[in-house]
Amino acid sequence: xxxxxxxxxxxxxxxxKPIIWDIDLKIKNNVILAIVGPNGAGKSTLIKGILSLIPSxxxxxxxxxxxxxxxxxxxxxxxxxxxxxxxxxxTVLDVVLMGRYVHLGxxxxxxxxxxxxxxxxxxxxxxxxxxxxxxxxxxGGQKQRVFxxxxxxxxxxxxxxxxxxxxxxxxxxxxIFDILKKMKSEGKTIIVVHxxxxxxxxxxxxxxxxxxxxIAYGDVETTxxxxxxxxTYIGIQDVGII
Amino acid sequence: MLExxxxxxxxxxxxxxxxxxxxxxxxxxxxxxxxxxxxxxAISHATLPGIVIVFMLLQTKNSFLFLVGAxxxxxxxxxxxxxxxxxxxxxxxxxxxxxxxxFFGLGMMLLSISSKSKNAAQAGIQEYIxxxxxxINQMDVIMIVITSIIVLCVYLFLYKEIKIFxxxxxxxxxxxxxxxxMHIIILISSLIVIxxxxxxxxxxxxxxxxxGPGVSALQWSKKFHVVVILSAIFGAISGFTGVLLSSxxxxxxxxxxxxxxxxxxxxxxxxxxxxxxxKEK
Amino acid sequence: MQQEIILILILTTISCAxxxxxxxxxxxxMITDAISHTVLLGIIIAYFVTRDLNSPLLFILATxxxxxxxxxxxLIVKTKRVKEDASIGIIFPxxxxxxxxxxxxxxxxxxxxxxxxxxxQLVLTPLSRVTLxxxxxxxxxxxxxxxxxxxxxxxxxxxxxxxxxxxxxxxxKLIGISxxxxxxxxxxxxxxxxxxxxxxxxxxLVISLMIVPAxxxxxxxxxxxxxxxxxxxxxxxxxLIGYAIAYYFDISVTGVISVVNGIIFIVVMLLNAxxxxxxxxxxxxxxKKKFEQQLILIHIYNHEKDFEELxxxxxNLHLNWPRKKLEKHILDLTKNEMLYKNNTMYHLTTKxxxxxxxxxxx
Numbered sequence: 035x036x037x038x039x040x041x042x043x044x045x046x047x048x049x050x051k052p053i054i055w056d057i058d059l060k061i062k063n064n065v066i067l068a069i070v071g072p073n074g075a076g077k078s079t080l081i082k083g084i085l086s087l088i089p090s091x092x093x094x095x096x097x098x099x100x101x102x103x104x105x106x107x108x109x110x111x112x113x114x115x116x117x118x119x120x121x122x123x124x125t126v127l128d129v130v131l132m133g134r135y136v137h138l139g140x141x142x143x144x145x146x147x148x149x150x151x152x153x154x155x156x157x158x159x160x161x162x163x164x165x166x167x168x169x170x171x172x173x174g175g176q177k178q179r180v181f182x183x184x185x186x187x188x189x190x191x192x193x194x195x196x197x198x199x200x201x202x203x204x205x206x207x208x209x210i211f212d213i214l215k216k217m218k219s220e221g222k223t224i225i226v227v228h229x230x231x232x233x234x235x236x237x238x239x240x241x242x243x244x245x246x247x248x249i250a251y252g253d254v255e256t257t258x259x260x261x262x263x264x265x266t267y268i269g270i271q272d273v274g275i276i
Numbered sequence: 277m278l279e280x281x282x283x284x285x286x287x288x289x290x291x292x293x294x295x296x297x298x299x300x301x302x303x304x305x306x307x308x309x310x311x312x313x314x315x316x317x318a319i320s321h322a323t324l325p326g327i328v329i330v331f332m333l334l335q336t337k338n339s340f341l342f343l344v345g346a347x348x349x350x351x352x353x354x355x356x357x358x359x360x361x362x363x364x365x366x367x368x369x370x371x372x373x374x375x376x377x378x379f380f381g382l383g384m385m386l387l388s389i390s391s392k393s394k395n396a397a398q399a400g401i402q403e404y405i406x407x408x409x410x411x412i413n414q415m416d417v418i419m420i421v422i423t424s425i426i427v428l429c430v431y432l433f434l435y436k437e438i439k440i441f442x443x444x445x446x447x448x449x450x451x452x453x454x455x456x457x458m459h460i461i462i463l464i465s466s467l468i469v470i471x472x473x474x475x476x477x478x479x480x481x482x483x484x485x486x487x488g489p490g491v492s493a494l495q496w497s498k499k500f501h502v503v504v505i506l507s508a509i510f511g512a513i514s515g516f517t518g519v520l521l522s523s524x525x526x527x528x529x530x531x532x533x534x535x536x537x538x539x540x541x542x543x544x545x546x547x548x549x550x551x552x553x554x555k556e557k
Numbered sequence: 558m559q560q561e562i563i564l565i566l567i568l569t570t571i572s573c574a575x576x577x578x579x580x581x582x583x584x585x586x587m588i589t590d591a592i593s594h595t596v597l598l599g600i601i602i603a604y605f606v607t608r609d610l611n612s613p614l615l616f617i618l619a620t621x622x623x624x625x626x627x628x629x630x631x632l633i634v635k636t637k638r639v640k641e642d643a644s645i646g647i648i649f650p651x652x653x654x655x656x657x658x659x660x661x662x663x664x665x666x667x668x669x670x671x672x673x674x675x676x677x678q679l680v681l682t683p684l685s686r687v688t689l690x691x692x693x694x695x696x697x698x699x700x701x702x703x704x705x706x707x708x709x710x711x712x713x714x715x716x717x718x719x720x721x722x723x724x725x726x727x728x729x730k731l732i733g734i735s736x737x738x739x740x741x742x743x744x745x746x747x748x749x750x751x752x753x754x755x756x757x758x759x760x761x762l763v764i765s766l767m768i769v770p771a772x773x774x775x776x777x778x779x780x781x782x783x784x785x786x787x788x789x790x791x792x793x794x795x796x797l798i799g800y801a802i803a804y805y806f807d808i809s810v811t812g813v814i815s816v817v818n819g820i821i822f823i824v825v826m827l828l829n830a831x832x833x834x835x836x837x838x839x840x841x842x843x844x845k846k847k848f849e850q851q852l853i854l855i856h857i858y859n860h861e862k863d864f865e866e867l868x869x870x871x872x873n874l875h876l877n878w879p880r881k882k883l884e885k886h887i888l889d890l891t892k893n894e895m896l897y898k899n900n901t902m903y904h905l906t907t908k909x910x911x912x913x914x915x916x917x918x919x
Binding site: 308311312313314316317356359360363364366367368369370372373374376377378380381382383384385386387388389406480483484486487488490491494495526527528529531532533535536538539540542543546549550553 | 581584585586587589590633636638639640642643645646647650651653654655657658661662665761762764765768769772775776806808809811812813814815816818819820822823826827829
């Protein structure tokens with residue numbers, strides 16, 4: 035399949051203000067794609083719109099050629115700030131295990147295989163010693179890695195990550211991007227809302243520039259240009275990139 | 277013959293209150309974790325008009341139909357809470373207070389219409405609030421046991437769904453678990469527990485048992501399944517000890533004794549966990 | 558007689574609604590439910606000490622217990638082991654069950670009617686009288702007048718502080734207003750008003766009077782003065798209407814007024830309503846039309862000369878809108894000379910182009 039996601043004329047508004055207008059996108063399969071833009075550009079909104087987490091005013095979305103509801107198992111999403119109930123008594127392993135639930139459906143219990151996969155995912159993010167730790171006791175960066183592990187264990191084909199590097203040290207960032215590269219080699223597609231323009235060329239092969247509209251979309255070599263950056267970040271001084 | 281009867285009656289009360297407190301404790305954990313503890317209190321008060329209307333139609337006490345009336349009233353109360361929540365920026369606390377006073381007031385109004393005397397109305401309300409644990413009959417106990425089985429089944433079949441639903445509702449949606457279904461299942465099971473409890477042990481005990489055991493259990497364990505089981509145990513202990521104590525000691529009201537014991541357990545649990553926390557520092 | 562009852566009712570209504578409005582603003586509504594259950598313990602203890610049902614110690618200790626309730630709830634929350642809502646749900650069963658145990662065991666013969674706290678005895682208030690300045694007044698009239706005056710004075714003196722601490726706690730700390738002091742004074746007022754009023758109208762109605770009219774007012778305005786005025790308006794009319802109905806049909810005053818207050822709230826809410834989802838993720842009706850038309854123009858702008866996107870027949874498929882809606886907008890836009898039809902395709906006019914570039918650059 036050539037285009038894994040097809041978005042047509044998508045418009046989303048919030049509290050009387052349009053956030054993204056008339057978006058057209060055909061996202062290719064098997065890429066590591068960065069979505070960049072200034073604050074309020076609509077990056078998270080775009081993802082939430084594609085996932086139908088928020089209603090849209092107009093437009094059509096197709097993933098794997100179908101409606102999202104037919105695809106839940108194949109799509110994983112790691113949102114920006116965990117709007118999560120941190121008081122809930124649960125361990126790190128438990129949280130990662132939740133990534134398998136989509137394949138179980140109602141009532142069915144997680145199997146031994148599922149638990150093994152969860153431990154595998156923890157090993158991948160180098161946190162297998164934290165398996166029995168209470169989730170609320172972790173640092174911000176550790177929590178982020180756990181949620182990534184949860185997405186990994188889902189064994190999805192399409193991954194959305196919303197600013198996963200925020201508050202993460204360099205070492206963890208490198209670990210995560212290594213994992214993403216590995217995933218790409220396994221045929222997955224990964225879409226990341228990324229805030230640091232300095233690292234786009236290093237880690238990504240495609241990029242979308244968005245500021246209420248799509249300014250540009252394409253391979254990093256051809257599309258990550260000063261011209262496009264300027265167009266997207268109009269009036270914002272010192273974006274600080276090469 | 278009278279001796280045996282008295283003993284059987286006592287057993288009914290003992291089993292009824294103990295089992296009820298256990299199941300209320302278990303199902304209450306969910307509301308406590310979702311920071312909605314007082315919903316149980318509000319809805320417990322709100323079931324009054326449902327029971328009164330059934331009484332007005334039947335002119336006699338019928339446990340099962342009272343249960344149905346209470347559940348229907350509870351559903352309406354919950355709908356009002358949803359309505360206020362979705363249409364205004366009013367906080368949950370205030371929403372509960374509005375719902376509670378509206379429905380309970382309605383019940384009081386209807387009760388005063390239907391009662392032949394002011395005393396009868398007052399007696400009715402008193403029984404509603406404090407329960408009449410001493411007069412629990414076989415039908416009550418059967419309903420209580422059925423309720424506990426329902427609660428048990430909910431946890432057995434939907435354990436992982438409850439976990440993901442409380443911890444991360446967004447992830448639950450993305451994993452294909454329609455939150456509306458979860459909301460309805462939890463609501464109906466809570467309503468059944470509340471409505472059964474109202475009839476046998478009264479509002480005070482119901483709302484206390486939905487909160488106390490859960491809060492206590494959370495002080496002792498960080499594992500969800502342990503918390504649920506512990507809540508049931510704490511509830512059962514309070515129920516059991518309360519009934520025993522009130523039967524041996526003169527003039528001790530059953531319901532209040534159970535609640536008091538549960539409150540002590542809760543306070544002690546909090547103190548101990550606070551001390552442990554301080555020690556670790 | 559009747560006038561006295563109505564006067565007592567109105568005064569009680571006013572004092573409850575006044576204190577309650579600040580509770581609603583501070584999002585502390587359910588604490589009134591807790592207080593209504595816990596003051597009983599104060600009354601019991603005071604009775605055990607004085608053995609006199611008419612001793613003022615009952616009132617003092619009851620009010621004190623109201624304050625203790627708030628303090629204990631905050632204490633428990635501070636331990637970080639329990640959240641606020643659950644803390645309330647722990648304290649009041651503790652106190653309430655204890656009071657019932659004490660009453661049943663040691664004061665069974667005494668006429669401390671647990672229901673009175675719940676139901677109140679408004680119609681009986683003229684029976685208990687006291688003589689002041691040579692005139693005979695119902696005790697309840699004296700007490701409710703007193704409490705109303707205290708409430709009004711408090712609000713007038715501390716208006717500024719109440720306003721700031723209710724709306725913006727952080728700012729109040731900055732300019733040195735002691736939130737603790739104001740909270741303490743307010744809760745003392747709430748407690749004493751509640752205790753005074755329980756006797757007259759019962760706990761349920763006290764909670765209703767404190768919370769519901771203020772909530773109705775809150776739906777309409779956030780300006781403090783306006784809100785207080787509206788609160789009093791809703792509260793007093795609710796009580797008068799409710800009392801009239803209750804009197805005419807000879808039914809529970811507490812019940813009817815609580816229901817009337819609730820109905821007023823629901824009516825205000827429905828008149829003000831905007832469904833949350835539509836409000837958040839959509840547009841207000843009157844702006845929607847303009848916005849949708851802008852969307853059409855942007856669509857044409859983005860896909861210039863693309864037959865598939867802009868064809869007369871196919872454009873509605875791309876926007877995913879019902880045909881009729883689209884046609885209505887197109888008609889409007891053509892009338893306003895924003896677009897025109899040419900070769901079964903839509904195009905922007907110069908006027909349209911200018912307009913939409915302005916919109917996009919905003």
